[in-house]
Amino acid sequence: MPLPAEFADLEPYLAWALPTESERYARRLDSSLVEMQTFYDAAFPRLEEAIVYCDEHPYDDLPEDARTLLRLMQSLVMVSFPVEVWKQARVPDSGAAYLTVTAEPVV
Amino acid sequence: MALYPKPAEGSWTEHFPGVGTGVLSYEDCISPEFYEAEREAIFKRAWLNVGRVEDVPRVGSYFTKEIEVAATSLVVVRDLTGQVRAFHNICRHRGNKLMWNDYPRAETAGSCRAFTCKYHGWRYDLTGKLTFVQQEGEFFDLDKADYGLVPVHCEVWAGFIFINLAESPEPLQVFLGAMVTDLGGYPFDALTERYDFTADIRCNWKIFLDAFQEYYHVPVLHSQEATPAARPKMPGFEAPYYNLDGPHRMVATSGPPRRLWPTDYQYPIEIATRSGLFGPWNEPDLGDDLPGVNPGGIKAWQMSNFQIFPNMEILIWQTGWYMLYRYWPTSHNTHRFEGSLFFPPARTASDRAAQECAVVMFKEFALQDAGMLVGTQQGLESRAVRDDFPLNDQELLVRHFHNSVASWVDDYQRAHPVSVTR
Numbered sequence: 001m002p003l004p005a006e007f008a009d010l011e012p013y014l015a016w017a018l019p020t021e022s023e024r025y026a027r028r029l030d031s032s033l034v035e036m037q038t039f040y041d042a043a044f045p046r047l048e049e050a051i052v053y054c055d056e057h058p059y060d061d062l063p064e065d066a067r068t069l070l071r072l073m074q075s076l077v078m079v080s081f082p083v084e085v086w087k088q089a090r091v092p093d094s095g096a097a098y099l100t101v102t103a104e105p106v107v
Numbered sequence: 108m109a110l111y112p113k114p115a116e117g118s119w120t121e122h123f124p125g126v127g128t129g130v131l132s133y134e135d136c137i138s139p140e141f142y143e144a145e146r147e148a149i150f151k152r153a154w155l156n157v158g159r160v161e162d163v164p165r166v167g168s169y170f171t172k173e174i175e176v177a178a179t180s181l182v183v184v185r186d187l188t189g190q191v192r193a194f195h196n197i198c199r200h201r202g203n204k205l206m207w208n209d210y211p212r213a214e215t216a217g218s219c220r221a222f223t224c225k226y227h228g229w230r231y232d233l234t235g236k237l238t239f240v241q242q243e244g245e246f247f248d249l250d251k252a253d254y255g256l257v258p259v260h261c262e263v264w265a266g267f268i269f270i271n272l273a274e275s276p277e278p279l280q281v282f283l284g285a286m287v288t289d290l291g292g293y294p295f296d297a298l299t300e301r302y303d304f305t306a307d308i309r310c311n312w313k314i315f316l317d318a319f320q321e322y323y324h325v326p327v328l329h330s331q332e333a334t335p336a337a338r339p340k341m342p343g344f345e346a347p348y349y350n351l352d353g354p355h356r357m358v359a360t361s362g363p364p365r366r367l368w369p370t371d372y373q374y375p376i377e378i379a380t381r382s383g384l385f386g387p388w389n390e391p392d393l394g395d396d397l398p399g400v401n402p403g404g405i406k407a408w409q410m411s412n413f414q415i416f417p418n419m420e421i422l423i424w425q426t427g428w429y430m431l432y433r434y435w436p437t438s439h440n441t442h443r444f445e446g447s448l449f450f451p452p453a454r455t456a457s458d459r460a461a462q463e464c465a466v467v468m469f470k471e472f473a474l475q476d477a478g479m480l481v482g483t484q485q486g487l488e489s490r491a492v493r494d495d496f497p498l499n500d501q502e503l504l505v506r507h508f509h510n511s512v513a514s515w516v517d518d519y520q521r522a523h524p525v526s527v528t529r
């Protein structure tokens with residue numbers, strides 16, 4: 001089971017379970033607003049529950065399914081502004097600007 | 108209607124002698140000649156932050172730093188005694204770049220017992236001493252003691268590693284001055300969970316830096332920092348406190364923590380992750396005594412933004428985290444931006460989710476600045492308007508910064524007059 005059984009309904013969105021910010025951001029740019037909205041609508045109502053679930057395990061020793069769930073929720077944060085605010089994948093008026101993450105604590 | 112009282116002089120700008128209230132020139136951001144002057148007068152004379160002590164955690168840990176504006180590369184290392192040292196990253200045999208991997212122009216980091224040149228294998232110890240020459244007997248009267256790595260002044264303050272390319276610079280702490288060094292007791296060393304960003308941006312370094320030292324633009328360019336319900340309540344920005352010290356400057360803001368704002372003043376993702384642009388809501392206990400962070404002693408202190416001359420910013424949040432920005436010129440109209448966010452190490456998944464929200468929101472809004480300021484550079488380069496840019500009281504730090512840059516360049520040029528032959 002890639003995700004904990006309680007979260008099996010999120011399995012259609014497993015492609016969003018990505019370890020690094022660069023991968024999550026790239027997927028955001030490659031997604032339509034409809035795709036992000038669909039993912040958001042499915043995952044957002046489960047976010048608090050997912051965090052509670054992951055918090056039950058030691059953070060430095062997360063079981064694989066909990067790790068996948070947490071990565072999925074990192075992508076949910078990544079699409080939240082496109083869905084909640086911008087209504088598009090890119091930040092409006094940001095032109096060709098980019099801001100690359102070169103180091104981050106990978107879950 | 109002023110939200111906060113102004114100093115007795117009537118404004119923050121007039122409170123500080125010599126700052127002036129006249130219009131500003133932006134020629135210093137578009138002139139290739141001025142850029143050449145800045146390279147010598149500022150970047151080869153001022154202390155520059157190149158990293159944190161956590162970047163060289165153990166004996167033999169090193170990293171390289173490209174400093175295009177000074178046309179050099181440095182290697183910073185922790186030696187056997189634990190001292191942090193810096194050298195020009197250049198082999199003394201025939202000038203090859205010493206430490207690099209795969210791409211000579213790319214920065215690298217690692218750990219070693221000695222520096223070995225990839226070209227002919229000359230070797231240097233961690234204090235820069237030349238210890239091995241391949242086929243030494245083939246050379247002519249070569250004394251290895253004469254061919255150590257070229258050292259660069261390197262000092263550490265509060266865990267921040269600074270270098271100085273001048274021959275005999277003033278001590279780092281003297282350069283930083285009291286306003287900055289008062290921060291020395293802040294527990295920077297407890298905030299080690301770190302997210303690094305970098306971007307190459309097509310505008311002068313000072314144009315980008317300006318946008319991070321005034322908040323007059325925030326309610327406009329970043330109007331979406333406030334939710335639709337909150338937006339009408341945020342007509343403009345005023346800071347309760349500004350301070351200047353030598354070429355350095357700071358601004359503080361006040362306001363209730365975002366976690367106490369009404370629900371409709373927050374985005375759903377902020378409530379769900381208990382975090383947002385102002386950082387995670389669960390504040391770490393960093394102790395009661397945080398010297399220097401709120402020098403104005405303002406009520407409901409929210410954050411302080413310290414602009415350390417020339418190109419470093421430390422922004423400390425009341426909620427227990429900080430940001431470090433550096434702006435590295437790469438030409439008169441381009442620069443490389445480095446931004447890092449530092450939190451206490453995450454102990455739970457919810458800590459990590461909260462950090463994620465703060466980090467993602469930082470990027471959303473920084474991209475607005477990064478997109479727009481390319482247009483500022485272009486506008487200025489048209490020279491349709493010259494030397495006639497009016498600044499208001501909330502743009503005091505912008506004014507002081509450009510004044511400081513000009514005075515460093517003037518001082519240098521007075522001391523090193525260029526003889527012009529016609």
Ligand code: FES
Nearest residue numbers: 198200201224227
């Ligand atoms: S250039 Fe380094 S050993 Fe020859």
Ligand SMILES: [Fe+2]
Nearest residue numbers: 318328329476
């Ligand atoms: Fe901004």
